[in-house]
Amino acid sequence: MIVLAWILRWIIKWIIGMIIKYTLKIILKAILGPILVAFGFGPLGPIAGTIAAWWQAWYGGFVPAGSVFSFFQWLAMVIL
Numbered sequence: 001m002i003v004l005a006w007i008l009r010w011i012i013k014w015i016i017g018m019i020i021k022y023t024l025k026i027i028l029k030a031i032l033g034p035i036l037v038a039f040g041f042g043p044l045g046p047i048a049g050t051i052a053a054w055w056q057a058w059y060g061g062f063v064p065a066g067s068v069f070s071f072f073q074w075l076a077m078v079i080l
Contacts (some may be wrong), residue, residue, distance in 0.1 A: 019034045041076035 002012060036042075038049020055069055063070050 025079060032075065033080055036072065036076045036080065039072070041072050043077055043080040045073065 037047070040047040040052030042052075046056045052069075052072070056063060059069070065072075
């Protein structure tokens with residue numbers, strides 16, 4: 001009986017967590033999505049002819065891990 005109660009609590013927490021996760025993702029996509037696209041960060045990488053493409057070219061083909069550019073590109077790939 002204790003195990004069943006633990007499993008049910010875990011399932012409820014998981015469902016609530018998924019609801020929160022996807023609600024936040026929808027909100028972030030609605031707010032940050034247009035901003036990221038306006039600067040040229042797309043779901044497949046920088047969009048040609050944009051600020052993001054220029055920024056990546058400025059790095060000379062090597063974008064350091066943990067840089068602001070890599071964070072914005074990661075964010076675009078995750079939420080778009």
